[in-house]
Amino acid sequence: MTPAPCDLGNSKDSLKNSIINHLRFTLGAYVESASKNDWWVATCLAIRDRVMDHATKSRTLHRQSGVRRVHYLSLEYLMGRLLENNLRNSGLYESTKAALGEMGKDLDALLDCEPDMGLGNGGLGRLAACFMDSLSTVNLPAIGYGIHYEFGLFRQEFVNGKQVEHPDAWMRDGSPWKIARPSYRQTVQLYGRVVQKFDDCGHPRSEWVETKALLGLPWDIPIVGYDSHTVNVLRLWQAQADEDFNFQVFNEGSYVEALRDKAIAETVSKVLYPNDSTESGKELRLVQQYFFVACSLADIVRRFKVGYTLPWSEFPSKAAIQLNDTHPAVAIPELMRILVDLEGLPWNEAWKICQETFAYTNHTLLPEALEMWSVSLFERVLPRHLQIIYQINQLFLEGDVEAKWPGDSEKKRSLSLIEERGGKYVRMANLSVLGSHATNGVAALHTRLLCERLFADFYALYPDRFLNLTNGITFRRWLDVCNPQLSALITETIGESWKKNADLLRNLDPHADDPAFRARYAKIKRDHKVVLAKIIEDECGVTVSPDALFDVQIKRLHEYKRQHLNLLNIVTLYREILDNPNADFHPRVFIFGAKAAPGYFLAKNIIHAINAVAAKVNNDPRVGDKLKVVFLPNYRVSLAEKIIPASDLSEQISTAGKEASGTGNMKLALNGSLTIGTLDGANVEIEEEVGSENIFIFGLTVEEVTELRAKGYNPWDYYWANEKLRNTIDWISSDYFTGNAEEFQPLRRSLLDHGDPYLCLADYQSYVDAQAKVDATYKDQDKWVKMAILNTARVGKFSSDRTILQYAEKVWNLPQVPIGE
Ligand code: 73E
Numbered sequence: 148m149t150p151a152p153c154d155l156g157n158s159k160d161s162l163k164n165s166i167i168n169h170l171r172f173t174l175g176a177y178v179e180s181a182s183k184n185d186w187w188v189a190t191c192l193a194i195r196d197r198v199m200d201h202a203t204k205s206r207t208l209h210r211q212s213g214v215r216r217v218h219y220l221s222l223e224y225l226m227g228r229l230l231e232n233n234l235r236n237s238g239l240y241e242s243t244k245a246a247l248g249e250m251g252k253d254l255d256a257l258l259d260c261e262p263d264m265g266l267g268n269g270g271l272g273r274l275a276a277c278f279m280d281s282l283s284t285v286n287l288p289a290i291g292y293g294i295h296y297e298f299g300l301f302r303q304e305f306v307n308g309k310q311v312e313h314p315d316a317w318m319r320d321g322s323p324w325k326i327a328r329p330s331y332r333q334t335v336q337l338y339g340r341v342v343q344k345f346d347d348c349g350h351p352r353s354e355w356v357e358t359k360a361l362l363g364l365p366w367d368i369p370i371v372g373y374d375s376h377t378v379n380v381l382r383l384w385q386a387q388a389d390e391d392f393n394f395q396v397f398n399e400g401s402y403v404e405a406l407r408d409k410a411i412a413e414t415v416s417k418v419l420y421p422n423d424s425t426e427s428g429k430e431l432r433l434v435q436q437y438f439f440v441a442c443s444l445a446d447i448v449r450r451f452k453v454g455y456t457l458p459w460s461e462f463p464s465k466a467a468i469q470l471n472d473t474h475p476a477v478a479i480p481e482l483m484r485i486l487v488d489l490e491g492l493p494w495n496e497a498w499k500i501c502q503e504t505f506a507y508t509n510h511t512l513l514p515e516a517l518e519m520w521s522v523s524l525f526e527r528v529l530p531r532h533l534q535i536i537y538q539i540n541q542l543f544l545e546g547d548v549e550a551k552w553p554g555d556s557e558k559k560r561s562l563s564l565i566e567e568r569g570g571k572y573v574r575m576a577n578l579s580v581l582g583s584h585a586t587n588g589v590a591a592l593h594t595r596l597l598c599e600r601l602f603a604d605f606y607a608l609y610p611d612r613f614l615n616l617t618n619g620i621t622f623r624r625w626l627d628v629c630n631p632q633l634s635a636l637i638t639e640t641i642g643e644s645w646k647k648n649a650d651l652l653r654n655l656d657p658h659a660d661d662p663a664f665r666a667r668y669a670k671i672k673r674d675h676k677v678v679l680a681k682i683i684e685d686e687c688g689v690t691v692s693p694d695a696l697f698d699v700q701i702k703r704l705h706e707y708k709r710q711h712l713n714l715l716n717i718v719t720l721y722r723e724i725l726d727n728p729n730a731d732f733h734p735r736v737f738i739f740g741a742k743a744a745p746g747y748f749l750a751k752n753i754i755h756a757i758n759a760v761a762a763k764v765n766n767d768p769r770v771g772d773k774l775k776v777v778f779l780p781n782y783r784v785s786l787a788e789k790i791i792p793a794s795d796l797s798e799q800i801s802t803a804g805k806e807a808s809g810t811g812n813m814k815l816a817l818n819g820s821l822t823i824g825t826l827d828g829a830n831v832e833i834e835e836e837v838g839s840e841n842i843f844i845f846g847l848t849v850e851e852v853t854e855l856r857a858k859g860y861n862p863w864d865y866y867w868a869n870e871k872l873r874n875t876i877d878w879i880s881s882d883y884f885t886g887n888a889e890e891f892q893p894l895r896r897s898l899l900d901h902g903d904p905y906l907c908l909a910d911y912q913s914y915v916d917a918q919a920k921v922d923a924t925y926k927d928q929d930k931w932v933k934m935a936i937l938n939t940a941r942v943g944k945f946s947s948d949r950t951i952l953q954y955a956e957k958v959w960n961l962p963q964v965p966i967g968e
Contacts, residue, residue, distance in 0.1 A: 165193035187260035191323035221471035223272030227784025265299035283372030295383035308758030360389035363442035386415035463503035473575035479582035505583035519572035619947035629788035649946035679793035700798035740782030799824030819935035845917035862903035
C-alpha cells in the first residue's frame with residue numbers, strides 16, 4: 148500500500164505543522180523551550196521539504212526528456228543566506244511569516260540566525276551564485292559543481308585599525324540546506340606515475356599507476372528559482388580519505404599513522420584560498436582543483452552512461468560544461484584522459500568531443516591572476532595530465548599555428564600552452580581557449596581587450612570562438628530580498644512582471660517626474676539609511692546622520708580598485724573643512740567594506756590607513772557631522788544586503804582596463820545609488836543604459852592609460868604640479884594620524900617611489916572635481932532622487948536572467964524545460 152503523502156501544502160497551517168514536526172521529531176525539542184536557532188532550523192527544514200519534491204521532479208524530467216544540461220564548474224560560490232531567498236522565490240514568505248507569528252515567533256528575527264555560506268572571495272563567486280538562481284528561474288537544466296569547504300572566506304576583525312583574520316566555521320553546526328549523497332561518492336587518483344601498456348588489440352594505452360586515492364562525498368544544495376518549479380542543485384564535494392587503501396597498503400599495523408593520513412586527505416576540502424584575482428601556485432590549490440574536477444566529470448560521465456546507450460560522439464549533445472575562469476581548466480586534460488585512456492577513443496575523436504563540450508569564461512586581464520602551474524609541480528601531482536597537455540600543445544603548434552604562420556617561432560611562443568621563459572609553466576588560460584568552443588569576457592570593454600590584447604593571437608586564429616556576455620545579478624536577491632520596500636513600491640506602480648522581465652523596469656521612467664512617487668522612493672532610501680546608521684553605531688561606535696550623503700565603496704581590497712584614491716579625496720576634504728569651516732559642503736559619510744587577502748601587505752596597509760584617518764576625522768570637533776568615515780568589519784553578502792539599499796553614491800573607481808566587469812556597480816545602481824566611476828568594466832555599459840547625465844564619470848580612459856604609460860608615467864610630476872595633492876600625501880604619511888610617521892610609508896612609497904602602478908595620482912584631480920559635482924548635485928534633492936529613480940528604471944539589462952539566457956542561446960544551445968506543479 149502506498150503510504151499517505153505527508154502534508155506539504157503551502158498554507159499557513161501546513162507550514163505550522165511542518166515546523167512543529169521538525170522541532171519535535173528532527174531536533175527533539177519542546178515547542179515551549181526550543182531555542183531561536185532550533186526555530187530557524189525547523190523553518191528551513193519545513194521549506195526544504197517542499198523544495199526537495201521539486202528537485203526530484205526536475206531531475207527526473209531532465210533525465211527522461213534527455214535534454215542537454217549545463218554543468219557549471221566553479222571553485223567558488225558566494226551564496227550568502229538561503230532562507231529568505233528561498234521563501235521569497237517560492238512564494239512562501241508571507242504564509243511562513245504568518246505561521247511563525249501565530250506561534251509567537253518573528254520570522255525576520257530568525258533570518259539573522261543563518262550564517263552566510265561564504266564559499267567565495269568576491270565577484271566571481273557571487274556571479275556563480277546569481278547564475279544558479281537564474282538557471283532555476285528561467286527553467287534551464289543545470290548542475291553547479293564546487294567544493295564543500297569546511298571553512299569559507301575568513302572572518303575579518305579590526306584590532307587597532309588593522310585587519311585580523313579568523314576562521315569562518317559556517318557549518319560547524321551543520322546546515323539544514325545540504326543533503327549528503329553517499330551513493331554518488333567518487334574516487335580520485337593523484338600523484339603516481341604513467342606506464343605504457345597494450346590493450347587486447349595491441350594498441351598502446353597509458354596507465355596511471357601507484358597513485359594515491361581520495362574520496363569525494365557529494366553534498367547537494369537545492370536551488371530555488373523565482374516563480375518556477377525548476378529546482379536545480381549545487382553539488383559540492385567533500386574530500387575523504389580512502390580508508391581501505393590507506394589502512395591496508397600504507398599503514399599496516401599503524402592505526403594512529405593511518406588516521407594521520409586520513410586527516411591529511413581531508414585537508415583538501417578544508418579551506419577556501421582567500422585570494423581574489425591572484426594566484427599562489429600552491430600544491431594544495433592544484434589538488435583542490437583536480438579533486439573537484441575529477442569528481443564532477445566522473446559524475447557527469449556516470450549520468451551519461453546510466454541514461455542512454457549512446458556513442459561517445461553524442462556526449463556533447465547531452466552535456467555542456469562551463470569553466471568559471473581557468474580554476475577548473477584541468478577538466479580539459481581530465482576528459483581527454485577518460486576518453487582516450489579509459490574509454491579507448493582515438494585522440495582526434497576525443498579532442499573534438501572536448502572542444503564541443505567545454506566553454507570558458509575569462510574574468511580578468513590582471514597578469515598576476517593568470518594561472519600558471521610550474522611544470523615540475525604539475526608533473527608530480529598529475530603526471531598523465533601533463534603528458535596529455537604536451538600532446539595537445541604539439542598537435543596545435545604543428546597543426547593550426549604552423550598552417551597560419553609557417554615558421555613563425557614568435558607566434559608559437561606566444562600561443563604555446565607552455566611558458567618557457569624563467570622556468571617552465573603550464574598556461575591554463577591558453578589551455579582553456581584551445582580546449583573549448585567558446586571563450587567569453589564578462590563586459591563589452593573587457594571582451595574587446597581580451598581580443599585585442601591577452602588573446603590577440605588566438606583571436607586571429609579562431610575569431611568565431613570569442614564573444615561577449617556581460618555579467619548580471621539576480622534582481623530577486625538584490626532588490627526583492629534586500630529591499631522589499633522598494634520592490635513593493637515598484638510592483639504597486641508597474642505590476643509584478645519586472646521580477647521575471649527586468650526590462651519592464653523602464654516603465655518606471657515617467658514616474659521620476661511625479662513628486663508623490665519621488666517622495667515615496669526617497670522615504671524608502673532614508674528608512675534604509677536609518678537602519679544602516681544603527682549598524683554603523685553598533686559595529687563602529689560612530690554616530691552618523693541619515694541625512695548625510697552615504698558614499699559607499701564595498702568590494703575586495705585591491706590596489707587596482709583604488710580604495711586609496713578614495714582615501715586621498717577624503718583627506719583632501721578633511722583639509723578643506725579645517726581650512727574653510729564655513730564652506731557649503733553637504734555632510735557626508737564615507738562607508739567602506741573590504742577584505743584584504745591575508746598575505747597582501749599593501750592592501751592591509753591601506754585598510755589601516757583608512758581606519759586611522761577615520762579615527763581622527765570622526766573625533767575631530769572641528770569637523771563635527773560634516774565628515775564621517777567608517778569601515779564596517781567583515782564585509783560579506785548579508786552585510787551587503789544592508790548597505791546597498793542605504794547607499795546614495797557608489798564608488799566604482801578602478802584604473803580603466805583593470806576591472807573586468809564589476810557586479811557591485813549593478814547592485815548599487817539598481818537600488819538607486821548613483822555611480823561615481825571610471826570608464827572601466829561594466830561601468831561603460833551602465834553609462835549607456837542610465838544616460839551620461841545620471842552618472843558621474845571621471846578619469847583616464849583605457850586608451851589614455853595606454854598612451855600615458857607609453858610616454859612614461861611619473862607620479863612625481865603630478866605630486867609637484869598639484870599642491871593639494873602634495874599636501875594630502877604628505878599629511879597621510881606624517882605622524883598626524885597614528886603618532887608614527889613610519890606607519891603609512893608603504894602606501895606613500897607605492898604612490899611615489901614605486902611608480903603608482905594604478906595611476907591614482909593621474910586621476911586624482913579629475914576624481915576630486917567629480918566629487919565636487921556630486922556634492923553640488925546632492926544639494927538639489929529633487930534632481931538627485933530623479934536621477935536615482937532613473938538608475939533603478941534603466942538597469943534592467945544587468946539582470947543575470949538576461950546573461951544566462953544569452954549563455955543558453957549562444958554557448959550551450961540549451962532548451963528551456965518548464966517543470967509542472
Ligand atoms: O571584475 C570582476 C568581475 O565582475 C573580476 O575581478 C572578478 O570576477 C567578477 C565576475 O566576473 C574576478 N575574480 C577573479 N578573477 N576575476 C579571481 C581570480 C582568482 C581567484 C579568485 C577570483
